[in-house]
Amino acid sequence: MNCPSSSSDTIFRIELPNGKTTVISHGNQDPKQLLEKVCIKLAVQPDFFELIRGDDGGWKLSMREEYEVEKRHAKLGLTIYAYNDNGIIKAEVRGVTPYAPEGADIGDMVISVDGKLISNVTSAADVERLLTEGRLIRLRKGRKTKPSTDSVKVRHISASDAFQAEHLINPTQMPVSEKPRLPKLCAQAESAASEAARAKAEERLLRSIEELLQTEKKYVDDLREMIERYLSIPSVREIMESALRLQKMQMAFLDSLEEALGDIGSGDRSARPLVRVTSAMNT
Incomplete structure (x- = not known):
């Protein structure tokens, strides 16, 4: 004050x-x-x-080389990317939103969450869990x-x-x-520098999104290959075929019940059967 x-x-x-x-x-x-x-x-x-x-x-x-930010209302305002660097898990700020803590910048590294060091975790999933559950995040400026x-x-x-x-x-x-007040030329220079910094930040964010997209594509391909290999096992294929047949039977029976219920509600009960028997029950 x-x-x-x-x-x-x-x-x-x-x-x-x-x-x-x-x-x-x-x-x-x-x-x-x-x-x-x-x-x-x-x-x-x-x-x-x-x-x-x-x-x-x-x-x-x-x-400061290091600083702390507190997450409030379950939002931090930073896009943090966790990755494995030669066996060491690291977490880096890759995006900054308008409501992010003032002073935080793209390239800053996350050191700890609620006192737990990022370098001690074993996977990127652990980092995500810490960032989701944690409240006090300590970071280090990414570049001098x-x-x-x-x-x-x-x-x-x-x-x-x-x-x-x-x-x-x-x-x-x-x-x-x-x-x-800053002179006009100085203000223009600062504006140009700000635009350049914003463009650089957007470029890094786009590159991060592209990297994430490629990672997700590879994950989907691996998952599809795993499913195909699993289904190629004869016993598994038989189980899946039986399950599909059972699913079709149950769906047909469900449709019959819905039609019968519609007949009861829309017409004379004595003129329509209460339950319609279909061939699905005899399969």
Whole structure:
């Protein structure tokens, strides 16, 4: 929750991941409080970031290598693909829905579910069961990102430099309390980068679906072959033929009962037989 700034607050200048900067004010340098306030202003979840003290005495906000998400209302918002990698079961995020946890991305790896390590399970089916029954999922970022784009450096400045710092951030921005606006060219560049990332995500999702389709086709072919081999056994074939004959007999008898019931309900009972005997009973 944002608290109103007071005259005793220290002004911090923050370099954003896109190279721009903004300022926040806070009464102390408590890492947890600073992290929460920075993330609120950036509209991101604190669970995905951490504040590290830099060599220059400032703070560095960086993306966590590992993070946890909680499944609510039986939905996680992530498409997770489990597979065997040289004898080790792994689970990877292959799709991200609009209601997925903010910060989760395609390529992130699932480490554990409710404290149970994915690497200790024996099959992809076990992973599916854990994800279905579990609630707390721990993941690791799938690829390392460049410091210039995935970290934010925090450096405090004196209160007297606040107005000057804000003008260094964006000359068109006047009040310190307002959120700085990105230049039009920067916004266009970010939009293009976002479109490229979305296209890449869609491409990976399509590839995953194609892989799943091929796997299912092979499974169906194997199942069909297994059934054909099973039915090629003489004793099994005889049993199946007898079962089919019995099924036909029962279906014919059922049809007769339905017709008899219809005759009773639609006409004179004395003029129609209560039960119609068919040849199926003599088979």
